[in-house]
Amino acid sequence: MIDAGTVREAFRELFGGGEPRLFRAPGRVNLIGEHTDYNGGFVLPMAIERGTTVAAAPREDRRVRAHSVNLGSTAEFDLDRPGRPRRGVWFDYVEGVAQALVRRGARLRGADLVVESDVPAGAGLSSSAALEVSTGMALAAVSGASVERVELALAGQEAEHTYVGTMCGIMDQLTSACGREGHALLIDCRSLETTAIPLDTTETVVVVCDTRVKHELASSAYNERRADCERGVELLRHVLPAVTALRDVSVEDLQRYGGCLPEIIRRRCRHVVTENARTLRAAGALRAGCMEEMGRLMWQSHESLRDDYEVSCAELDALVEIAAGVEGVAGARMTGGGFGGSTVNLVSRRALREFGSTITTEFTKLFGHAPVVYVSEAGGGAKEVMNAE
Numbered sequence: 001m002i003d004a005g006t007v008r009e010a011f012r013e014l015f016g017g018g019e020p021r022l023f024r025a026p027g028r029v030n031l032i033g034e035h036t037d038y039n040g041g042f043v044l045p046m047a048i049e050r051g052t053t054v055a056a057a058p059r060e061d062r063r064v065r066a067h068s069v070n071l072g073s074t075a076e077f078d079l080d081r082p083g084r085p086r087r088g089v090w091f092d093y094v095e096g097v098a099q100a101l102v103r104r105g106a107r108l109r110g111a112d113l114v115v116e117s118d119v120p121a122g123a124g125l126s127s128s129a130a131l132e133v134s135t136g137m138a139l140a141a142v143s144g145a146s147v148e149r150v151e152l153a154l155a156g157q158e159a160e161h162t163y164v165g166t167m168c169g170i171m172d173q174l175t176s177a178c179g180r181e182g183h184a185l186l187i188d189c190r191s192l193e194t195t196a197i198p199l200d201t202t203e204t205v206v207v208v209c210d211t212r213v214k215h216e217l218a219s220s221a222y223n224e225r226r227a228d229c230e231r232g233v234e235l236l237r238h239v240l241p242a243v244t245a246l247r248d249v250s251v252e253d254l255q256r257y258g259g260c261l262p263e264i265i266r267r268r269c270r271h272v273v274t275e276n277a278r279t280l281r282a283a284g285a286l287r288a289g290c291m292e293e294m295g296r297l298m299w300q301s302h303e304s305l306r307d308d309y310e311v312s313c314a315e316l317d318a319l320v321e322i323a324a325g326v327e328g329v330a331g332a333r334m335t336g337g338g339f340g341g342s343t344v345n346l347v348s349r350r351a352l353r354e355f356g357s358t359i360t361t362e363f364t365k366l367f368g369h370a371p372v373v374y375v376s377e378a379g380g381g382a383k384e385v386m387n388a389e
């Protein structure tokens with residue numbers, strides 16, 4: 001957990017002046033519903049306790065100065081003169097969200113920002129959404145602009161599309177903005193309606209295992225998957241004219257009409273359509289406190305992501321396979337975009353120790369380095385951090 005005092009201290013050292021205000025937005029782990037968000041479907045993530053903290057104070061001019069404690073890098077941009085997008089640098093996210101907020105009508109002032117994060121980049125835990133939502137919230141607040149949480153999430157997504165170049169869905173930003181402590185969120189990514197479902201962790205907990213593998217091509221492969229889905233919709237519309245997104249296609253529809261799709265597109269669509277159905281069932285299982293059923297759906301989700309959607313990798317598959325051999329693990333699957341990053345596991349408390357040691361030993365044997373394994377509680381959404389916290 002980041003100590004608010006150190007961020008404040010770094011702010012004073014760099015920018016001097018008065019007392020900054022502090023904001024914090026979490027990363028997320030997705031329990032189930034992967035690659036369904038940009039298909040108008042359902043997702044079931046939870047915000048985590050790790051996140052990005054921002055110290056912020058307004059300026060008299062139109063400039064934004066931003067410093068990343070993690071990277072030791074300072075950047076500066078002008079709100080009225082947008083820089084070139086897609087530079088591949090960390091402040092693409094900050095400038096991107098500032099520009100998106102301005103486009104959405106927020107009257108932003110210039111600001112000084114210091115940012116520190118304990119969400120590891122590339123771990124599939126949405127470090128970028130945490131950065132967008134925390135800096136977006138900070139910029140709006142110190143400017144005296146009121147921005148609704150959903151609007152903030154949409155601005156973060158717009159930053160990805162226009163400034164970063166990833167055509168992501170809305171899950172990560174919405175979870176970071178709207179997370180609720182002790183709850184998972186069932187999000188309808190078409191209506192953006194969010195339903196909080198209590199996560200009972202008396203007996204079973206959520207464990208994240210980070211492969212520490214980051215795949216370079218993740219963003220372009222991600223955009224390709226999205227394009228495959230859009231192609232699927234286009235073709236299915238010949239036989240199902242009411243379909244506007246894969247969300248509108250049922251498992252039965254696909255069984256009946258899947259034959260008209262090229263093989264790869266059919267598999268991509270099959271993943272999305274079955275994953276949507278699994279996510280709705282998982283939400284029901286979670287509500288009923290039935291972790292066994294939830295776990296079963298998670299194993300199935302992983303298989304579908306591995307075989308039909310092809311976004312897993314050897315390290316993720318190994319983590320899931322090792323987890324399957326440990327007594328007391330209800331379910332495991334890759335989480336997030338894929339091609340590296342983390343798995344999410346439902347583990348009974350009594351099996352935690354055994355789980356940690358088996359995963360670490362077996363994974364290290366295979367890949368020569370240990371994964372990072374930790375229990376994750378469902379945290380709250382983005383907020384201003386008050387002095388006492």
Ligand code: GLA
Pocket residue numbers: 033034035036037038126168169170171172336337338
């Ligand atoms: C990334 C994207 C999300 C979502 C997931 C896959 O995290 O940012 O919008 O598509 O991948 O479920």
